[in-house]
Amino acid sequence: MSQIDTAVENPASLAKAITELSSLLAERLSTSAAVRDHHGHDESFHKTYPPDAVAFPQSNEEVAEIVKICARYRLAVIPFGTGTALEGGVSAIHGGLCIDMSLMAEITRVSAEDMDCTVQAGVTRRQLNDYLRDTGLFFPVDPGANASIGGMVATRASGTNAVRYGTMREAVLSLTVVTSDGAIVTTSTRARKSAAGYDLTRLFIGSEGTLGVICEITLRLHTIPESIAAAVCGFKTLKGAVDTVIETIQMGVPIARIELLDEQAIKVINDYNDYDYPHVPHLFMEFHGSQASTQEQAETVQELAAEHGGNGFSWALRTEDRNKLWRARHDFAYATLAQRPGSKILATDVCVPISRLAECILETKADISSTGFSMPIVGHVGDGNFHVAPTVFPEDKQEMALVDEFHDRLILRALEMGGTCTGEHGIGLGKKQYLLRELPSAVPLMKALKKALDPDNIMNPGKVI
């Protein structure tokens, strides 16, 4: 796996690097085992690989100084947001220095007129939305976890609102990043559109820390809609639910959220939160717009649902009812873990063209049955993205083999349908071989870009490619 001589294999230079970093950061550099362990894993089943030390910088300039020291000693640099990712992206598989961005958590600028803002990478999405509340604006990208904006940029995150508002790819106007040579680079202006040179902004979005450290982000914001209405609908069949989604999208209804939960997923959230949704496939939906437009959208979808065996619409119009609904959905990952205490989640993440979605989900459902293993399905189905989310005990080799083989079949099925192995979680450690299978002609170019921007391979080595 190792392509570089990291300092971990060379204790003398590691010690020198730590000394220099200590004198730069004082108590904001930690080598304690607890801190290192905490930073060596995310929320997935991937094994913990603690870094050699963890730095807590407070400014772009400090990140640049840190990276320069690491570059000098060829110490791996692993940026860290909240540790809520799912592909092992923060595991320090080559040792090195973790850069925890949590002290860079300032919202530095909000422009209500331009509907944009600039934040440091450690700001979390809930922190930002709490801050924005009085401006009438909000930041829509919502991956469920209260992730940091920097982390969301790094993994090209999306989530429940992407069907209407897009992913981090559409949400970011400009970035300030520190590259492997310690340069501080601003990738773009904050003009809404530009044709000025190569799109470095998009190159760093989804680069998972392998091309540089994302320090500051300028984000597009959206007007909080005049009217928000949420609804839940149970279906006789999974196919009925998926077909409702497909027709909703094809009719051009600007739905804000349309989430699928199969009957297994419903059971999981009922158990966790003491809810009592019937044990059938459900759609959780949200409509944004003016009063008239929201109502028009909802009526259209209600009719479509009725044609596909939808069992009535249950409305959640009050804020507290909507929050309850989305908490149920957002708690899903924790709820499924609670079914098997001590287990870890192996979140699959395929995304297919919507014309193949029903076929892909139904074949997958049959495959799940054939394994005899319980695996709930949830999905941001308006985008064609769904997660089969088994919980596993990684040390149980037999169970892991069964789930790995299922996952392999799932990804091949999605690729054959013109889809991707990952809609929103990223490649990290876990999907490198699938990236190669998905985009065989593109990976050599990605490697050339990586080599150009990080010739010594110090930026999160061993991830993505």
Place this chain on the structure above:
Amino acid sequence: MSQIDTAVENPASLAKAITELSSLLAERLSTSAAVRDHHGHDESFHKTYPPDAVAFPQSNEEVAEIVKICARYRLAVIPFGTGTALEGGVSAIHGGLCIDMSLMAEITRVSAEDMDCTVQAGVTRRQLNDYLRDTGLFFPVDPGANASIGGMVATRASGTNAVRYGTMREAVLSLTVVTSDGAIVTTSTRARKSAAGYDLTRLFIGSEGTLGVICEITLRLHTIPESIAAAVCGFKTLKGAVDTVIETIQMGVPIARIELLDEQAIKVINDYNDYDYPHVPHLFMEFHGSQASTQEQAETVQELAAEHGGNGFSWALRTEDRNKLWRARHDFAYATLAQRPGSKILATDVCVPISRLAECILETKADISSTGFSMPIVGHVGDGNFHVAPTVFPEDKQEMALVDEFHDRLILRALEMGGTCTGEHGIGLGKKQYLLRELPSAVPLMKALKKALDPDNIMNPGKVI
């Protein structure tokens, strides 16, 4: 300017390259002076630099073979769409081979279910929309000219519909490109979203032929709205018109088009088309949606316009009236050239955050007055993008100096306001020094990327960076 030994400086190897290309392409390789001249310029004031030869490939594989031959002889490769760009991007300043994509004009796949399609690079946007008409779908990006889709990808084009539907950045799902070594690379699947590796798709969008030849494009399509309404409104003052735009955007009205024409621009289109709009600043607008939503949007904007000195709304509800309206806007470039027969257009293209738009346009208007030179203003003002479009006689040194100095002041004004030197035309030949001024820390990275993907600098050398 030259960074490479191009074959033009080495006639022996040029002759060999032409011989090999001839035997590959037969009559689809031209070295006639007329064909070379036609391919040596776009629609701007930039000087004609004819290529040494022009190739007309018919497949990705043929493009790959052509590029391999050029790579072997270090012959510059310049992709060509329709020649309707405005920054000299196709000028063969180092000689070399122009690859004209006009024979690759097949629409290879349309999926109504997925609302996407795949086209060869030579397909034009009108050809695509004519083809799509029966499907109920359309491709929204509309730069005015009937540009090729490949060219629109290369320049990250946008135009009148971008305020609602986004630019080419948002419109493209995946690309097939031929890189400088003749490899055929597919950058992504056609899944709606993906977190699989670096965003090569966005890297090639806006790369202006300097990183590879764009051969095939998978595009997102949109549902033709149930209701389309256009409207025209004259204003007492330019500021009133701009303030109406700003408030429309800030209120979150999903307007499809909102175009500014100052009184000079109105005069130009009146003269050209025998229209009789009053000689005051105007907004040309279009609303898309359901009947109810279109009406709601239009009423909101009509109220805003009235508050800012708008002189009534004139509706264009019938298709022919709408077409007439947008033809007037789209003919603007030709109309302004008609005012000075034999002149060329020097299209400026700044884009600023919308909070600074009124200030930027009004300062620019005052600057125009101070020059004593007639320069109309038109703009995709919903995005903060506007064009001051003087016509020039490039051989008139005094006139060119006056316009160049004005352009320099305009760009610096936009940059100081957080804007960009180019919203949609690209860098090409004309704005290289401004790119450096706009993104000084980013240009070294762009150069590193260029070197990584095109080490011998054969792909459209001398452009962008």
